[in-house]
Amino acid sequence: MAALEFFDRINGNRRTFLRVSGLLGASGLLAGRNAHGAAPLRTGKSVIFLFLHGGPSQFETFDPKPSAPAEIRSVYGTCSTSVPGVEYSANMPLLARVAHRTAIVRSYQSGSSAHRLQPLVAADTLQANLGSIVAKVIGANDTKTGMPTNVGLFPQSVDSELNGPISNFGNFASTGDLGLSTSPFLPGGSGDLQDAMKLHLSRQRLSDRRQLLSGLDKIRRSLDDQQRRGLDSIQRQAFDTILGGVAKAFDLSNEDARTIARYDTADFYLPDSWNDKNNRERYGHNAKSLGKLLLLARRLCEAGCTFVTVSTDFVWDMHADVNNLGVERGMQVVGRPFDHALSAYIEDVESRGLQDKILLVATGEMGRTPKLNNRGGRDHWGRLSPLLLHGGGLT
Missing domain, CATH: 1.20.5 (Single alpha-helices involved in coiled-coils or other helix-helix interfaces)
Incomplete structure (x- = not known):
């Protein structure tokens, strides 16, 4: 199936096309077929899709609503950012300092309040992983470096003792009918799978x-x-x-120790903060892995990978129930490593001059309700979801 034919199949729906192509940077990805229909040319640009699985709160991240009634505002209050007049939730101080390097979309909605994998895998993508669409367009591997086009990263990708992809809500590696060759490559940490690549x-x-x-x-x-x-x-x-020799890019031991330390979120591994919840294992795995996952994603893009998905292991669901933490405690457990790791990534990418090469997209499958429930949690809200963009020539 030719690259452009795929987009013709999205029912001629302009809005759907813009949703998909906007996230992929499709104008660049599709810009390469020559007049003879040869293999599409690569642009040298990459996408990191940071999937905040569980559904992050827009209020306790980038839209704290300081002028709204008290029951709707961020439970943390606000902090000033590097953009005059723009405020973030006060629990995002590090990202607030680099706000001028990002774009926050406060009108984005996934259109669903269900725990699925939208917009990563959805009807809009013909049930194919977004990276699989890219692989269909430009090929499964970079022909010069051998780097996989489409890679999915999970806690297990940096530590073989941690969780792999969660399968409760859909298949991250779904390819729809695009073919098995477009499947994301799912590395398994420092275990046998990485060794098998050598x-x-x-x-x-x-x-x-x-x-x-x-x-x-x-x-x-x-x-x-x-x-x-x-x-x-x-x-x-x-x-x-x-x-x-792709295994070298996947091996964090090849990275400067100071860079690893800057990204590392292991200090946020605080079991006493979540041991009373059924989701405790996932909170721990997220804290141990998030920084290294973003560092690994940067390394892969730098080495020639085109689309990297980083999943946060379903930790953003903050109902305040037997499974999940509420908003105030939950954003300490989940929000602090997010603030630390993503700000480290932004500063690192900028220092390396990669900001125009790599587009980072951070969002979840939905947002959270404006009002807290009676337990101090926020429930599902498909009408609004936080969306942060960095780099890719957009910011």
């Missing part, structure tokens, strides 16, 4: 094995044509990944 054979022997596989693949498989094409592409992707 080249333990000579290039000549690996080439011999490629030829052997090619010969065996001529045997008729009991798969339909589309599945065969997907598997062939996956095999090519695996060889390209290994030969490209």
